[in-house]
Amino acid sequence: MGEQLERSCDVAVVGGGNAGLCAAIEARKAGASVLLLDSAPRPMRGGNSRHTRNLRAMHCEPTGVLTGSYDEEEYWRDLLRVTDGDTDEGLARLTIRGTVDALSFMSRNGVLLQPALSGTLSLARTNAFFLGGGKALVNAYYSSATRSGIDVAYDSEVVALHLDGLDVQRLDIVQGERQESIFPKAVVVASGGYQANIEWLKQAWGPRAENFIVRGTPYANGRVLRNLLDQGIASVGDPTQCHAVAIDARSPKFDGGIVTRIDCIPFAVVVDKMGRRFYDEGEDIWPKRYAIWGRLVAMQADQLAFAIIDSKARELFMPTAYPAIRADTIDELAQKLGLPEGNLAQTIAAYNAAVRPGRFDSSDLDECATEGLDPPKTHWARAIDTTPFFGYPLRPGITFTYLGVKVDESARVYLQSGRGVRNLFAAGEIMAGSILGKGYLAGFGMAIGTVFGRIAGREAARHVLS
Ligand SMILES: Cc1cc2nc3c(=O)[nH]c(=O)nc-3n(C[C@H](O)[C@H](O)[C@H](O)COP(=O)(O)OP(=O)(O)OC[C@H]3O[C@@H](n4cnc5c(N)ncnc54)[C@H](O)[C@@H]3O)c2cc1C
Known part of the structure; x- marks a missing residue:
């Protein structure tokens, strides 16, 4: 895999959970060559996404797996209630509307859905469940990704993104003992939150964080997020807020x-x-x-x-x-x-x-x-x-943290100066704080990741190919 990393690619996607996979698939579909990098070894691929069960989806009439209807206004009101208004209406509505098409994207890429299981928090009307759970969803996306020609590098931790002016020039990667650099034309960061980094959690929670149990992947150490914030990327969200x-x-x-x-x-x-x-x-x-x-x-x-x-x-x-x-x-x-x-x-x-x-x-x-x-x-x-x-x-x-990078409707990442980084996009937990200031709605993590993953992939490809 080391040699592969030295060759050029149009779009590098950092993180192979739901958001990264959706980004990679869309970027590839748009015609870009794509390299997907993940810190985890292959058996642990899929980050927190492999633990999931469902996605909250807007729909106007019953579907094969969802009962009744769940329109944009009701979805939005539910979000408003749980966040106490601490959300961005534009980005939130974009996410909500994007879930309509998300279901067909999922099925086009091999994800099978099923009706809600009994006892699952009364979600039969609002949430589409993944047959086989998040692990099956992730496996389906990886199959689709590799079939379409996306290169996947496991055991590959991105330790630094080098920003030069308004562009990311280079990624530094550690693979066990080896260190490599790649020079992509655009980058999507989808490396999750920093909930597995207890030392970082302690900055907001104090010694209490020692007693937190991390429900998901140990690879969510926030290294990419820290690296970006240290280079002046605009943050969003409150470090004491998390799911x-x-x-x-x-x-x-x-x-x-x-x-x-x-x-x-x-x-x-x-x-x-x-x-x-x-x-x-x-x-x-x-x-x-x-x-x-x-x-x-x-x-x-x-x-x-x-x-x-x-x-x-x-x-x-x-x-x-x-x-x-x-x-x-x-x-x-x-x-x-x-x-x-x-x-x-x-x-x-x-x-x-x-x-x-x-x-x-x-x-x-x-x-x-x-x-x-x-x-x-x-x-x-x-x-x-x-x-x-x-x-x-x-x-x-702890499921995931909310402090992340600020994005706009095109998933573009911004500098604190207010200027957008031309070739850097973000999706999933790393930008979820742009929409979720606090609180949570079951199935909304996958909604954000799927909708913004797809947007980020398309925009990254557009940047490269236009
Ligand atoms: C137990 C559990 C159940 C959940 N259930 C649901 C549910 O049913 N519905 C729902 O909507 N949400 C659920 N969530 C939340 C959901 O998992 C997340 O919102 C969503 O999966 C986030 O996707 P992501 O792609 O942003 O992150 P992840 O899926 O965590 O993927 C991030 C990836 O980045 C990789 N990575 C991290 N750092 C680096 C680096 N430096 N270099 C390279 N790779 C890196 C990680 O290895 C990981 O594979 C659940 C979470 C947990 C823990």
Whole structure:
């Protein structure tokens, strides 16, 4: 592969996840020669994208896999709500509209879709699921890419992009012991976020970040992003903002994927390491709240929390990778979870006493709420009284960071001076902060990556070929 890297190419794509693959495929289709570089070895290819399951897609009528309709305005309102308005309307609407065509692009390149699985955060209407998951999607794109003549270099970490005036002149690459340089005519950076770089996370989160678990690829070290920012590229997004969910504290430090997420929270009581509740577990339906729980757990002492349920809730959420810790009494559960004696029993007793009868509906906002409890539990509040009891230890599981490079509608990257870099484009998590200031909407990461990957690939090819 070393010799291949020395030859010239029109477009170099840095990162072989969803965004990079979409960019590479579009650039090649437009007639450019394309080299796709990824730090990971072949078996680990596909970055965070290989862990995904679905993409949020606008549609005006039912499709083969999506029910009902989900129009631009509803999609936009959902995004506005979760971001509290911290988004760029132009780029967001461009992404939303781009998802219509994204589905046919996916199927043209071998990605198969399926209807939502049961228990998947009630997404049947809004999100198209990938048959075989993100790994199958990534494999399909790699097949399509290599068939169309795209060169792929694994184990190839881009360590520097050399900016000269308004152009990137050179990329430096490390492949094990070897170092090489290439001179592409245009570059698409699609190297993901920097969530696997705990030292960088500590700059915003302090020592708390030591206890974060990285849900996806260990290769998202942010080296390309750091290199660009150090050369005066304009950044966007807040370093304290990220997508993070509550995951099982027993998960591996990297790459545990989707199965480590704990989805019982709406039906649980969640306590800190002192056995005290700290947030309304039933604030809203789970697809609109799961992404706040990583941050909530991160703010607790030692970044630890515990979800407590009883037998009534056992079948109401996605099965977990690790078995729940089980006990016949609350005190025994507290002891097994390492919580101070008596505190958990007190918390559960106070909660049970505050529960008011009402219609329970696990799939929609229901009437089961507490009264006179602080913090309240506003939905799905039922007494925790049916043995056996179960508990899950929770840690913050970081999915991706939001601080990234600023782009415009053509995915072009900018200098802090406001001038666009002529031959540099960005797609995916590395620019997601241009659209997601905070919050998250399930399936929107893949929407941004697919839509902006395609735009970046087309624009890079246009720059080279025009
Ligand atoms: C467990 C999990 C589940 C998720 N589920 C969903 C979902 O169902 N729907 C959804 O929309 N989003 C989901 N997401 C978020 C989604 O994965 C991302 O938004 C999306 O995959 C980002 O794509 P990307 O191409 O920008 O980054 P990635 O897929 O992470 O790809 C980046 C690539 O860049 C490479 N790289 C990094 N640095 C360098 C370098 N210096 N040189 C060369 N290569 C480099 C990496 O090896 C990697 O392959 C999930 C994330 C996780 C972790």
